[in-house]
């Protein structure tokens with residue numbers, strides 16, 4: 137690899153860790169119902185403003201040994217870990233692209249959009265696991281990325297739109313009937329919103345496979361939690377993680393699963 141390429145890869149990975157740092161702010165402030173555009177970051181314990189040099193992704197955490205400069209309380213490790221994950225993902229993606237000719241068959245813009253989509257999705261997952269919310273900011277970002285990927289692909293718009301309509305009607309009907317029967321929401325409205333960009337990118341008919349998989353994986357997981365006594369019937373379970381995992385499986389292996397399944401039938 138040339139020196140220039142190495143520098144480029146490094147800055148790409150660094151950019152992603154800055155993005156991760158910003159996404160963590162989005163998650164935290166959305167959960168606390170604060171604006172993430174205004175106001176500097178503060179320590180969660182002593183509420184002192186964090187100086188820019190204490191807010192550099194990865195480095196600051198290491199230099200401060202994971203503690204606040206003022207009150208010496210521990211900084212949540214998830215910030216450092218997610219920034220590190222972002223950095224490693226950036227490195228892996230860039231090196232894989234340069235080394236694997238099969239990846240270079242796809243136009244770089246489209247590949248980059250898919251990568252960024254997955255990247256934002258990862259933080260949506262993190263938000264849901266931490267606070268049981270999916271920030272609207274992430275959903276909006278995902279919709280923009282999915283539409284851009286569609287623009288670059290040059291394919292028909294009818295099927296992605298059909299997929300979005302199908303999943304919206306399906307989940308809305310489920311949401312409505314579940315709250316009628318159970319007298320409380322069994323499904324978050326955030327999940328329905330999250331399905332919009334996912335369905336759009338998967339397009340028709342893969343969206344059906346993805347929803348089907350989400351229920352299978354979610355069902356198995358819920359059963360395990362009930363059997364091990366970690367949850368009781370009627371307790372809320374975040375559904376977004378299953379939607380996301382099912383999306384990723386379908387996005388990567390959808391074609392293969394589809395063929396395998398129909399090879400089975402006929």
Ligand SMILES: [Zn+2]
Pocket residue numbers: 179180181182183184204205206207208209
């Ligand atoms: Zn502090």
